Amino acid sequence: MRLIFAGTPDVALPALDALAATEHVIAAVITRPDAPAGRGRKLIPSPVKARALELRLEVWEPARLSDQDFLSRLRAAEPDLCPVVAYGNLIPQAALDVPRHGWVNLHFSLLPAWRGAAPVQHAVIAGDEITGASTFLIEAGLDTGPVYGSLTEPVRPTDTSGDLLGRLADAGAGLLVATVDGIARGELVPVPQPTDGVSLAPKLDVADARIDFTHSALAVDRRIRGCTPAPGAWTTFRGERLKLYPVTVAAGSDSPLAPGELRASKSAVEVGTATVPVTLGQVQPLGKKPMPAADWARGVRIEPGERLGNSASTRPAESAG
Structure with a gap:
């Protein structure tokens, strides 16, 4: 299939690498624009941009996915599917409607638990013994779309959120590839999330x-x-x-x-x-x-x-x- 990948931080790199190693074609990579960092406030590319350039992939850095220039570019690329890992921006309906198979997100929880920006942090703080990762079809709601697949991962007694997220990123890359492969073969049908067990994981601030x-x-x-x-x-x-x-x-x-x-x-x-x-x-x-x-x-x-x-x-x- 023809893919356009969206992601920004380090945690998205295992999935990008795994997809790049398949027979699917990554037509472009969408990431957040370069951001100032350090004492000199120098503009620094996102980890996903840096890896995409190493892989010689085309990189798009739209300020907003609702911009008409971006939407026109997306339509012209004719993607079959857009995999997403920690991109960091909401995707408007006009963009969701473009790919033939939609946008599929790798989310680091067992949905419907911990919907939101910080699922791993909240799982550790809550004392969860088991968490995991899910792939789901993105829709207008916050992490509410039907689920293609999931995996489980134990939360160890000494895990930091960084430790746990690292393991989930590696395991989740395989889950995302399996999901993309299954969609390509027409074998996967997403299942609606249950209405019970919903919890929210908003971003943690200072x-x-x-x-x-x-x-x-x-x-x-x-x-x-x-x-x-x-x-x-x-x-x-x-x-x-x-x-x-x-x-x-x-x-x-x-x-x-x-x-x-x-x-x-x-x-x-x-x-x-x-x-x-x-x-x-x-x-x-x-x-x-x-x-x-x-x-x-x-x-x-x-x-x-x-x-x-x-x-x-x-x-x-x-x-x-």
């Missing part, structure tokens, strides 16, 4: 990644892992932001700690939660590189009773001055 130590240790652990690597879990210490990397739930703690309260030893730093403490892994103070929490604690000289998570957090009054 505020969502702030860690609340008044929650349980399990909830703190899951939210940190779910927000790693993006948008990046964080808290505050002495009024400044401190980025947090995955923690472990402390076992056999000598004495309880109040939520956010710190206890440092030579080799570890514990933080209180609503249940048992968690042991910090790496942390990253503002303007510095990630470091082991014990090294950070020695540098800042934590005082008894100091806490994470309070924007007004300072040394205790009796220790001030």
